[in-house]
Amino acid sequence: METTIFKVGTATVVKVPELELKDFTLSQLLPALDPKVVEKHPDWIDCRTYDIKTARVHLSVHTWVIRHLGEVILIDTGVGNDKDRPGLKVLDHLNNPFLQRLAQAGVQPEEVDYILLTHIHADHVGWNTFWNGDKWIPTFPNATVICSEWEWRYGVALTAVDEDAAAAIRADAEIGDPVRLPTPGVFRDSMMPIEEAGRLRRVVANGSEVLEGIRFISSPGHSVDHASISLVSNGEEAVFGVLASSIGLQPRRHRLGARAPDSGLLPVIGSGQ
Numbered sequence: 001m002e003t004t005i006f007k008v009g010t011a012t013v014v015k016v017p018e019l020e021l022k023d024f025t026l027s028q029l030l031p032a033l034d035p036k037v038v039e040k041h042p043d044w045i046d047c048r049t050y051d052i053k054t055a056r057v058h059l060s061v062h063t064w065v066i067r068h069l070g071e072v073i074l075i076d077t078g079v080g081n082d083k084d085r086p087g088l089k090v091l092d093h094l095n096n097p098f099l100q101r102l103a104q105a106g107v108q109p110e111e112v113d114y115i116l117l118t119h120i121h122a123d124h125v126g127w128n129t130f131w132n133g134d135k136w137i138p139t140f141p142n143a144t145v146i147c148s149e150w151e152w153r154y155g156v157a158l159t160a161v162d163e164d165a166a167a168a169i170r171a172d173a174e175i176g177d178p179v180r181l182p183t184p185g186v187f188r189d190s191m192m193p194i195e196e197a198g199r200l201r202r203v204v205a206n207g208s209e210v211l212e213g214i215r216f217i218s219s220p221g222h223s224v225d226h227a228s229i230s231l232v233s234n235g236e237e238a239v240f241g242v243l244a245s246s247i248g249l250q251p252r253r254h255r256l257g258a259r260a261p262d263s264g265l266l267p268v269i270g271s272g273q
């Protein structure tokens with residue numbers, strides 16, 4: 001696995017990989033997608049993320065490390081080690097040297113100031129916490145974890161098995177019935193300990209700045225209130241989010257895509273599934 005470095009204005013962005021997944025079919029990830037669309041539009045396919053010959057999607061699970069205005073910011077925190085994910089064997093009880101890779105990128109856990117979550121799924125929030133032999137505790141003890149208010153409320157409702165509350169949130173989000181629900185246990189082991197430690201900040205993903213130069217842009221569809229995260233520095237902008245959700249699958253408000261800088265549109269940096 002390799003680490004990639006970008007510049008966005010005066011900010012630096014480093015990709016720290018956790019794992020690669022290469023065995024998903026397109027229909028597993030995008031159940032509503034008509035396969036004929038792929039046959040009709042081969043030019044839409046990015047060979048780095050989809051192998052037409054094997055009909056398998058290549059996914060990267062990783063964290064983005066941003067150094068911006070003197071602060072260390074992570075976007076999404078991967079799967080984590082030792083997490084109990086019996087329904088998702090490829091993510092179950094991993095033992096990856098992710099923190100060593102983070103250290104190679106120059107980041108010690110206590111140096112992280114903020115963690116920004118695009119959404120609350122098993123492969124995006126896992127390293128929020130680690131098992132200390134007794135319980136799940138924050139991996140990054142000084143970091144404030146920022147997530148969408150709706151994503152949080154949805155996790156609370158599902159964890160409490162409050163189907164009425166969950167259905168009401170889905171109705172508000174205008175995304176219809178879910179194909180599947182978030183993986184059980186993720187919210188309890190990777191989000192609730194953050195709140196219990198007083199390290200959680202919930203925001204409305206309405207495009208307002210949550211930190212200087214950083215905005216949460218609501219882009220639901222992949223999850224109940226998925227946020228695409230915009231970083232602006234010195235006149236340049238990058239948007240981090242779920243690339244699979246950026247190809248016409250977001251039902252309202254936003255369609256994002258990778259474009260050339262001189263087109264006036266934004267580059268999109270995918271953050272996995």
Ligand SMILES: [Zn+2]
Nearest residue numbers: 119121222273
């Ligand atoms: Zn996801």
